[in-house]
Each structure stands twice: as structure tokens, then as C-alpha cells.
Amino acid sequence: AGAQVSEVFNAEQFIAFALDGIEDLSIMQRVRHIADALYNALPSPYPDAVRILCQMVHQIAPGFQAVALTEYIARYGQHDFDTSMQALSTMTSYGTAEFAIRPFLSNEQSRTISILLQWMQSDNEHLRRLACEGCRPRLPWGIKLSNMLQMPSPAMEILEQLKSDSSLYVRKSVANHLNDLAKEYPEAVLDWVATWSTDDPNVKWVIRHALRNLIKQGNPRALALHGVDHLAKLGVTRLKLTPTTIRQGDSLTISLAVISQDSETQPAVVDYRLHFPRANGSMSTKVFKLKTFSILPEQILEIVTTRAFKDLSTRKYRQGSYIIEILLNGNVAQSASFELIS
Numbered sequence: 624a625g626a627q628v629s630e631v632f633n634a635e636q637f638i639a640f641a642l643d644g645i646e647d648l649s650i651m652q653r654v655r656h657i658a659d660a661l662y663n664a665l666p667s668p669y670p671d672a673v674r675i676l677c678q679m680v681h682q683i684a685p686g687f688q689a690v691a692l693t694e695y696i697a698r699y700g701q702h703d704f705d706t707s708m709q710a711l712s713t714m715t716s717y718g719t720a721e722f723a724i725r726p727f728l729s730n731e732q733s734r735t736i737s738i739l740l741q742w743m744q745s746d747n748e749h750l751r752r753l754a755c756e757g758c759r760p761r762l763p764w765g766i767k768l769s770n771m772l773q774m775p776s777p778a779m780e781i782l783e784q785l786k787s788d789s790s791l792y793v794r795k796s797v798a799n800h801l802n803d804l805a806k807e808y809p810e811a812v813l814d815w816v817a818t819w820s821t822d823d824p825n826v827k828w829v830i831r832h833a834l835r836n837l838i839k840q841g842n843p844r845a846l847a848l849h850g851v852d853h854l855a856k857l858g859v860t861r862l863k864l865t866p867t868t869i870r871q872g873d874s875l876t877i878s879l880a881v882i883s884q885d886s887e888t889q890p891a892v893v894d895y896r897l898h899f900p901r902a903n904g905s906m907s908t909k910v911f912k913l914k915t916f917s918i919l920p921e922q923i924l925e926i927v928t929t930r931a932f933k934d935l936s937t938r939k940y941r942q943g944s945y946i947i948e949i950l951l952n953g954n955v956a957q958s959a960s961f962e963l964i965s
Contacts, residue, residue, distance in 0.1 A: 632675055637664035651722075651764050654687060658694035665695075669703050673710045680717045689718020697723035701730060708738050716749040722765045724757035732770050736777055743781050748790040754781050756796040761803045774808035787825045794829050801833035809837055813844045839894055839910040841953025851892050851952055856885040857918070859949050859956035868962045869932060871940065875961060878927045879949055883918045891918050891952060893926060898946040902939075909938070910950065932963060 641660035645653055665672035676692050683689060693714045700707035707727065711720040727735045736758070743754035756762065758781070760772035771777055778800065785797050805812040816834070821827045830848060837845035843853035858881070865876040881891055893913040898906050914926055932940045942965045948958040 633664040657691035693720040693723035798832035894950040900943040
């Protein structure tokens, strides 16, 4: 694409550099590697290089190819703020600039926030999302923004503006940003979202997804914001794990019944917490969603689910004793154990 838009783009040099050792790199390492390859193939005056990149972005497939172009801006454009911001605003529609904006926020927070406040009012949903996602404190694969991890957050105006956005793409970003803050400041975030009107279904959706971890933890205030009573008259019976001994890679079936013990219909949030052994012999926990529903007076509702115990990049399942606790509206209702063998 570079050779198509500019005669000064050294395609041969770019290809040679880009292919050298790329197979051994992770996705984000490849992005940075390609950005360095672009640097070797583009003219040295930064504005000239950026003009070529902004033409290239229209020619390549959307996705991580375009993210590599934004990474060039992050790595080589810190000295020219205005040119870099204009480039990222162009490129983000083709490959999100959420990673590339972060060094600018680290180095020049106030100046960059002022740009994000402009972008949050854009007609372009990609720019509105970038205004929110780019300053997320704990963006996966992105550098942590410790200067944004405060309460009240420097991004509060952005989150307030975009909480009812018409685009689900943008609202997901708002919810994820709030979820990051809730991990550090649960009570402050709960105080904040409790002031929001839930008459707007878009705002209601954002609150539900923003508080998902607090709901998993059984936080009574988070549950109450969803109309769920932490002390509801509900019970669990017939909890069964099948089989009680499984091998690595096999699946476990979890079956149970939820019983209403009230004379009125009530909401129920059913999750399960898995206790599993770590390499050092201690136990770790992880909460998984099961089902959210309304249960009628004296109704009995059967729930069956399966879970495969295969090693993941983020979690290793080791042999030993495991415990599953059924969480009902945030409370431990029943528990059972099983063994994992190699």
C-alpha cells in the first residue's frame, strides 16, 4: 500500500525489515515491529511520513494492519502533538488508535484530554469510542494509565456524555471503563451511577455491564441497582457435580434447582464460584455466570451447565481438590467438591 500511494516509500526495505523474525512475536509485538519497519521505509520528516500513512490506511485491510500504522504515531510522533492527533483521528476508523493514544496521555494528560473531549462530540462512533477507550485505566494489551486511575476520574465528563450513546460500540467502552474504576473504587462508582436515570435503556445497559464484577462479588448495592434483593427468599437444592472425578481436558456437569420461598415474583441472579489450586499450593477463585431470571412464587427452576477443564493462556488447571459454590443473589447457597486428576 505504501508503494501505491508514494514513490518515496521504500517497499523493499519495509518488507525485509517486517518479515525478519516476525513469526516468533506475539500480536502486539508484531504491531510494534511493523511500526519500526515503517519507520525504516518512510521519509524522515515526520509530517511527510504521516501524510503517506494517512493515505495508506485507506488501502489496507481494517484491523491490526491499521493498528500498526497508529503504533508508528505512538512511537515516533510524541514531538509533534498536533500532527499526531490529526493522524490518529483519521486512522482510528480503520484500526483502533486506543493503544496509540496512551503514551500521549501519559506524557501530556491535560492536552490529550482536551482532544478527547472534542472527539466525544463527533458524529463518528469510532472517534467517540476512542475518547473513552483510549483513556481506560486498564486497557487489555495496553499500557496501564496510572494517572487516569483516580476517583473522581479525569475522564468523568467523557463517561457522563457517552453513557447514553446510541452506539453499542461506544456504550461497551463506557461500561468497560467504569468496570476498571469499580475495581479500585467500588463505593465511589456505585455512588456515581446511582445518580443516573435508568429511564433510558442505554444508560441502564451501561450500569448493568459496568457493575458486572461487583455483581459477581455479591455486592448488595450493585445488586440493588438491578432490582435484585440480596436477602431474597430463595433456596438451592439438588446440587450435583458429575462426575466427581475428572481428567484434565474433560468436562464437568453442574446441575441444581432454584426454589422460590416467597409469595411474590422475584429476580434471581445465579452464579458459581470455583475454588482451584495454584502452583504454590494455595487456592484461587473465579466467579462464572450461570443465569439471571425472574422466578414465580414457589416455582422450582432447574439449571444445568457444563464446564471444560482445559488449560487456558490465562488459567492453568492443576490436579487436586476443587470446590464449587453456588451463589444466589450474591450469597453462598450450597457447595460441592470434585477431584481433577492428570
